[in-house]
Amino acid sequence: MGASDCVAVINAGSSSIKFSVHRLPDLALAFKGRIENLYRGATRFIAQDADGATVGEHSWPDALDHHAGMAFLIDFAERELEGYRVRAVGHRIVHGGVEYSGPQRLDETVLERLERLVPLAPLHLPHNLAPVRALMALAPGLMQVGCFDTAFHTAQPALAQAFALPPEITDLGIRRYGFHGLSYEYIAATLPQHDPALAGARVVAAHLGNGASMCAMHGGRSVASTMGFTAVDGLPMGTRCGALDPGVVIYLIEELGMKVSSVQRLMYQESGLLGVSGLSSDMRTLEASSDPRAQLAIDLMVYRIGRELGSLAASLGGLDALVFSGGIGENSARLRAAVCRDAAWLGAELDESLNAAPPPGVARISAPASRVSVWLVPANEELMIARHTLDLLETA
Numbered sequence: 001m002g003a004s005d006c007v008a009v010i011n012a013g014s015s016s017i018k019f020s021v022h023r024l025p026d027l028a029l030a031f032k033g034r035i036e037n038l039y040r041g042a043t044r045f046i047a048q049d050a051d052g053a054t055v056g057e058h059s060w061p062d063a064l065d066h067h068a069g070m071a072f073l074i075d076f077a078e079r080e081l082e083g084y085r086v087r088a089v090g091h092r093i094v095h096g097g098v099e100y101s102g103p104q105r106l107d108e109t110v111l112e113r114l115e116r117l118v119p120l121a122p123l124h125l126p127h128n129l130a131p132v133r134a135l136m137a138l139a140p141g142l143m144q145v146g147c148f149d150t151a152f153h154t155a156q157p158a159l160a161q162a163f164a165l166p167p168e169i170t171d172l173g174i175r176r177y178g179f180h181g182l183s184y185e186y187i188a189a190t191l192p193q194h195d196p197a198l199a200g201a202r203v204v205a206a207h208l209g210n211g212a213s214m215c216a217m218h219g220g221r222s223v224a225s226t227m228g229f230t231a232v233d234g235l236p237m238g239t240r241c242g243a244l245d246p247g248v249v250i251y252l253i254e255e256l257g258m259k260v261s262s263v264q265r266l267m268y269q270e271s272g273l274l275g276v277s278g279l280s281s282d283m284r285t286l287e288a289s290s291d292p293r294a295q296l297a298i299d300l301m302v303y304r305i306g307r308e309l310g311s312l313a314a315s316l317g318g319l320d321a322l323v324f325s326g327g328i329g330e331n332s333a334r335l336r337a338a339v340c341r342d343a344a345w346l347g348a349e350l351d352e353s354l355n356a357a358p359p360p361g362v363a364r365i366s367a368p369a370s371r372v373s374v375w376l377v378p379a380n381e382e383l384m385i386a387r388h389t390l391d392l393l394e395t396a
Contacts, residue, residue, distance in 0.1 A: 004083045006030060007389045009382045011092040012131045014123065015039055017069050021077075021084065022386040030084065031055065032382075035069045045072065047080075056080055066130035067137070074138055088143040090389030091132055092182060092381060094124040094231065096148030098173055103151075103388035105396070106132055106144040114146070120177075121231060123268055143396060145389040152181030152188075153215075153222045160224045160315070178215065178225035180207040182381040187323055188220035189384075190377055194362050198373075201320035204312045206305060207379065208335070209326035210238035210281060214305070216312035224315040226308050232267050235308060236301050238281035241271035243304075273297045283328045283335065302335060306342040319346050321373045330378055336365070340374060347371030 007027070011018040020032040033047030033056070043064040047056035056076055064072070077086060091106070097117045104110055111129060118125045132144055153161075161176045163169075184205055192199035200219045207213055212235045216223040226234030226243075236242040244267065252258045252266070266275075274281040276297035279289060286294040313319040322343065324336055333355050340350045349370035358365050358376050366374035 004085050005087050006084050007386050007393065008077075008086050008089045009092075009385045009389070010089055010131050011382065011385075012066060012127050014127045017066065017073070017131060018382075019073060020382045020386070021081065021086070022383075023084075024087065024390065027383065027386045027390060031081065035064070035073070037063060038069055039063050039065060043069070045076075047076065066127070067134040070131050070134035071138055074135075086142070088145060088389050088393045089135060090145045090147055090385040091128060092149065092385055093128045093146045094149045094179060095121040095177070096146070096150045097177075098154075098175075100146070100148050101151050101154040102148075103392055104146045104148075105392055106146045108136075110146065120173075120229070122264075124231065143393060145385075145392050147182060147385045147388045149179045149181045150177045152185045153178030153225055155221045156223060156225070163229075174229060176225070176228040178213075178222065179227045179231045180211070180213045180215070180225075181222070182384045183207045183325060183379050184215045184217065184222065184225075186380050186384045187325060187377050188217055190362060190380075191321070191323065191375065192220070194375075195321075195364070195373070198321055202313075202316040202318050203321045203323060204309055204316070204319060205323040205325060205377075206309075206329055206339075207326040208235075208305075208324065208329035208332075209379075211240070212237045212242075212301075212326065212328070214308050214312055216315050218316055224312055226312075235304050236276070236297075237272045239269045239272045239274045241267050241275065273301065276300055283332050287332065287334055298335065298338075302338045302342065305339050309339070309343055309346070313346055319348075319372050321375060322346075322348055323375045323377050325377050325379045327379075330376060336374075343372070348374055350374060 005024040006021050009020045015038045017035045021030045023030050029050045031047055031049055035043060035045045037043045040063050043060045045058040049055050095117050099113060111132060114129060135142060135144060163175060187205045203217045205215050211231060213225060213227045215225045232240045234242050249263060252263050273286060277286055277293045279291060279294055280286060286298055328335060336355055337350060340348045349367040351365055351367045354365040363376045364373055365376055
């Protein structure tokens with residue numbers, strides 16, 4: 001591979017495309033950026049180099065779609081990234097079903113199979129696949145790799161993946177999948193580099209952001225997770241309700257006369273921190289608010305994290321380390337302190353000064369006497385995608 005060769009990573013959501021470019025062979029970050037407000041309002045683009053300096057900015061008065069956004073990215077790369085040659089593109093894809101348990105080269109056949117999974121992730125998967133289709137049309141010879149958020153959890157024991165439903169239902173693929181797998185895979189690979197004793201340890205990782213989940217890992221392998229069949233299960237999130245008695249859904253439809261689409265919107269977009277507080281889905285806004293509803297939303301999230309932490313520790317038969325990651329996990333010292341106070345029975349004790357002002361990067365923030373080590377690991381799903389893309393590129 002030439003010194004100018006690189007791989008690109010695309011993480012596409014419903015209204016944004018995040019991207020990064022990594023030099024080969026060490027995958028050092030060269031550029032990163034995003035396109036925001038696709039499909040609505042004024043679309044904006046920004047790109048930065050590894051030092052955070054802006055290398056490109058643009059805005060459009062009218063909204064772009066994913067295809068137009070990818071066309072602009074390709075044009076930008078050809079104009080501005082002189083000296084770099086993109087050898088392959090890796091994509092974050094939220095759902096791989098039962099068929100894809102690892103990175104997969106993307107072609108028309110694979111895309112057709114993935115599109116059959118859209119009902120399992122209707123608010124995520126179509127947007128993950130849109131840039132793939134766009135690149136196939138715009139750069140048909142470019143290698144594309146799908147990296148699945150469900151793949152890391154396929155190693156879970158069968159019981160951890162099962163629902164208590166008849167086989168004629170479960171045989172259709174209705175089971176617990178788990179999500180945020182790329183984030184947990186990065187944590188599993190990174191943590192032992194900072195404490196080799198944790199290579200075979202019992203670890204619970206909490207990826208807390210607008211989407212939030214937790215995962216129990218033993219020896220770097222997923223044992224159990226809070227998300228199940230869909231990414232709406234488990235913890236309360238920014239706008240998602242988390243675990244909900246299925247009887248509530250039946251009641252909403254049969255007794256209150258709500259349409260299925262309205263219930264889906266309620267569960268995915270109108271609940272969680274936003275729904276409970278009535279104010280915002282942003283933890284920073286809630287922590288700054290004096291409204292009792294804001295505190296209730298925070299308290300409910302902390303309570304549910306504590307409940308799930310106990311369950312996940314039970315699945316591991318004990319706990320050696322607790323990891324915080326994601327936007328809330330990395331930035332809310334208040335939430336980390338509340339979670340660890342509730343987890344004192346497990347042996348977790350924070351160093352208050354380290355929690356309040358942690359050093360950059362991966363950091364242990366527990367007190368020296370804590371029986372359970374507590375860590376901050378900044379999320380880096382993009383690097384995991386780049387690693388998987390490079391692996392397939394080298395074997396192509």
